[in-house]
Amino acid sequence: MxxxxxxxxPSIVSTSTVVGKREAEGAYGGYFHxxxxxxxxxxxxxxxxxxxxxxxxxEDALSHAPKGHSEIDAIFSGDLMNQIISSxxxxxEFPVAFSGLYGACSTMALSLALGAMSVDGGYYRNVLxxxxxxxxSVERQFRxxxxxxxxxxxxxxxxxxxxxxxxxxxxxxxxAITRATLGRVVDYGIVDANNMGAAxxxxxxxxxLTFLRESGERAFHYDCIITGDLGxxxxxxxxxxxxxxxxxxxxxxxxxxxxxxQIEKDNFQGGSGAGCSAxxxxxxxxxxxxxxxxxxxxxxATGALLSTVSSFQGESIPAVAHLxxxxx
Amino acid sequence: MxxxxxxxxPSIVSTSTVVGKREAEGAYGGYFHxxxxxxxxxxxxxxxxxxxxxxxxxEDALSHAPKGHSEIDAIFSGDLMNQIISSxxxxxEFPVAFSGLYGACSTMALSLALGAMSVDGGYYRNVLxxxxxxxxSVERQFRxxxxxxxxxxxxxxxxxxxxxxxxxxxxxxxxAITRATLGRVVDYGIVDANNMGAAxxxxxxxxxLTFLRESGERAFHYDCIITGDLGxxxxxxxxxxxxxxxxxxxxxxxxxxxxxxQIEKDNFQGGSGAGCSAxxxxxxxxxxxxxxxxxxxxxxATGALLSTVSSFQGESIPAVAHLxxxxx
Numbered sequence: 001m002x003x004x005x006x007x008x009x010p011s012i013v014s015t016s017t018v019v020g021k022r023e024a025e026g027a028y029g030g031y032f033h034x035x036x037x038x039x040x041x042x043x044x045x046x047x048x049x050x051x052x053x054x055x056x057x058x059e060d061a062l063s064h065a066p067k068g069h070s071e072i073d074a075i076f077s078g079d080l081m082n083q084i085i086s087s088x089x090x091x092x093e094f095p096v097a098f099s100g101l102y103g104a105c106s107t108m109a110l111s112l113a114l115g116a117m118s119v120d121g122g123y124y125r126n127v128l129x130x131x132x133x134x135x136x137s138v139e140r141q142f143r144x145x146x147x148x149x150x151x152x153x154x155x156x157x158x159x160x161x162x163x164x165x166x167x168x169x170x171x172x173x174x175x176a177i178t179r180a181t182l183g184r185v186v187d188y189g190i191v192d193a194n195n196m197g198a199a200x201x202x203x204x205x206x207x208x209l210t211f212l213r214e215s216g217e218r219a220f221h222y223d224c225i226i227t228g229d230l231g232x233x234x235x236x237x238x239x240x241x242x243x244x245x246x247x248x249x250x251x252x253x254x255x256x257x258x259x260x261x262q263i264e265k266d267n268f269q270g271g272s273g274a275g276c277s278a279x280x281x282x283x284x285x286x287x288x289x290x291x292x293x294x295x296x297x298x299x300x301a302t303g304a305l306l307s308t309v310s311s312f313q314g315e316s317i318p319a320v321a322h323l324x325x326x327x328x
Numbered sequence: 329m330x331x332x333x334x335x336x337x338p339s340i341v342s343t344s345t346v347v348g349k350r351e352a353e354g355a356y357g358g359y360f361h362x363x364x365x366x367x368x369x370x371x372x373x374x375x376x377x378x379x380x381x382x383x384x385x386x387e388d389a390l391s392h393a394p395k396g397h398s399e400i401d402a403i404f405s406g407d408l409m410n411q412i413i414s415s416x417x418x419x420x421e422f423p424v425a426f427s428g429l430y431g432a433c434s435t436m437a438l439s440l441a442l443g444a445m446s447v448d449g450g451y452y453r454n455v456l457x458x459x460x461x462x463x464x465s466v467e468r469q470f471r472x473x474x475x476x477x478x479x480x481x482x483x484x485x486x487x488x489x490x491x492x493x494x495x496x497x498x499x500x501x502x503x504a505i506t507r508a509t510l511g512r513v514v515d516y517g518i519v520d521a522n523n524m525g526a527a528x529x530x531x532x533x534x535x536x537l538t539f540l541r542e543s544g545e546r547a548f549h550y551d552c553i554i555t556g557d558l559g560x561x562x563x564x565x566x567x568x569x570x571x572x573x574x575x576x577x578x579x580x581x582x583x584x585x586x587x588x589x590q591i592e593k594d595n596f597q598g599g600s601g602a603g604c605s606a607x608x609x610x611x612x613x614x615x616x617x618x619x620x621x622x623x624x625x626x627x628x629a630t631g632a633l634l635s636t637v638s639s640f641q642g643e644s645i646p647a648v649a650h651l652x653x654x655x656x
């Protein structure tokens with residue numbers, strides 16, 4: 001069994017998000033907690049900016065946490081930077097246990113699943129789950145120096161400049177994480193590092209089918225099934241792959257990547273990056289649950305598990321999707 | 329509280345290790361399960377070798393697992409490669425849930441702590457915890473191309489070519505993981521990436537003091553307090569830092585890095601890398617516990633949380649140490 005049940009209803013008691021200007025102009029602009037005035041956040045390098053955004057949402061989520069939840073035992077965090085330096089350096093500022101994770105763009109769901117496990121099992125009282133990404137730090141690490149002005153391919157996505165954090169604790173009246181499925185690594189042989197939606201869609205299907213089979217739930221029972229950053233093409237592939245299995249989720253599926261930016265030629269397939277689903281989940285999705293507009297959702301962030309080295313060595317792109325079920 | 333108790337005694341039911349020739353010539357040569365005949369393991373690149381070593385120990389640990397424990401639900405793994413590609417690509421071969429971790433050289437203890445949590449809490453039945461490193465892949469990623477033949481500084485360590493895996497399940501008669509402490513990120517301002525022992529020693533002290541304070545245990549009650557890869561100088565600093573706090577563990581401390589290689593001028597401070605403590609723990613340490621030569625040990629792997637980018641940008645080196653208590 002890859003799915004586990006949280007009997008003690010670990011809850012999302014506080015969240016915070018910060019994004020860049022371009023993200024704030026998109027569909028969720030009214031939901032993000034904070035918008036940066038420029039893409040540096042007062043830092044000298046984009047890597048330091050990314051880390052600063054992460055520290056900022058950690059501190060902000062803690063400062064807005066309800067009484068009894070503002071003291072955390074641990075941080076569960078990861079990011080896309082080599083050796084997850086954004087998380088490691090942000091964690092340095094907080095004197096709590098640190099569990100470093102790597103799930104590429106699936107990190108928000110992975111951190112929620114493991115963080116909720118630690119609270120549900122009584123190992124920790126309150127924990128903080130978070131991740132981030134920055135367009136410029138990711139772009140120059142994985143693709144080309146920005147200064148080159150390299151053309152983007154039609155299947156390319158645009159890394160979201162964003163960070164999201166959630167405080168998980170036991171409490172009533174908050175959205176609760178009720179189940180989780182950690183995904184398998186799935187590889188469909190896609191080798192184009194500019195077409196990650198296609199690489200990730202089979203992983204998303206695998207995890208969703210695993211969850212539905214192991215839990216006995218039906219897909220249409222959910223107000224929304226939220227994927228991370230499949231993008232527009234990847235979402236289409238995912239929906240087609242699900243329909244092949246007789247499950248039609250066209251009416252209750254939303255992809256954070258496909259919807260986060262205004263549709264303009266620049267963004268092609270939409271957003272990506274660990275900060276994409278993290279910023280949308282911790283603002284828009286949590287708000288909808290808090291308002292009881294949604295009663296039950298599945299949040300399934302997807303990650304492409306490549307590196308520049310693996311791509312240079314001719315490898316295909318393995319992918320993973322992690323899922324959490326959240327109830328209002 | 330950063331320390332948690334495992335009431336259901338998740339146990340180490342099976343382990344496997346594989347190392348290179350140089351490692352096999354050292355103090356633990358008689359304990360490692362497998363030794364590679366050359367440093368490629370039949371692969372075209374060192375990155376693929378590292379991954380192959382990891383797949384190998386996963387499969388080997390599973391094939392030797394006792395009845396009822398050979399089917400695992402999840403793999404908890406990480407490594408030093410950018411985007412932990414060794415773990416991601418190795419996990420692709422096993423159709424089980426994958427939790428990607430990053431703790432640099434502390435990964436073995438992190439994976440044991442989280443894996444044991446998932447089994448203790450009843451979320452998973454059996455899980456596999458593992459990590460690896462390869463001298464040549466690490467060296468060229470973090471330091472210089474091997475072909476340059478760059479001189480090493482006197483404080484430099486030598487990355488261990490090794491992989492280790494442990495199957496964790498509930499069962500009687502095996503060494504059991506009874507408590508764990510996830511460490512805080514500690515930064516003492518060391519900026520020399522060739523002196524990681526000095527960067528990690530304060531983190532080791534912090535985690536050990538936290539464990540002793542929170543558990544109420546005394547250091548001398550343990551047959552051995554095993555650190556990961558502080559190296560010879562780092563171990564000396566760690567012992568001094570502990571004595572400053574009135575705790576003398578000179579007689580029951582062992583560092584995997586300081587002892588793994590034969591003392592020769594090449595190795596300077598000893599071994600390092602995620603595979604260092606992983607290969608020593610899963611062979612020598614577990615054997616001593618199985619034989620009841622040791623009754624209780626603390627295994628505390630340490631990690632330096634730097635990247636080449638953070639060093640180039642003038643940052644100091646944050647470090648972390650994660651601890652598990654294991655009883656025979």
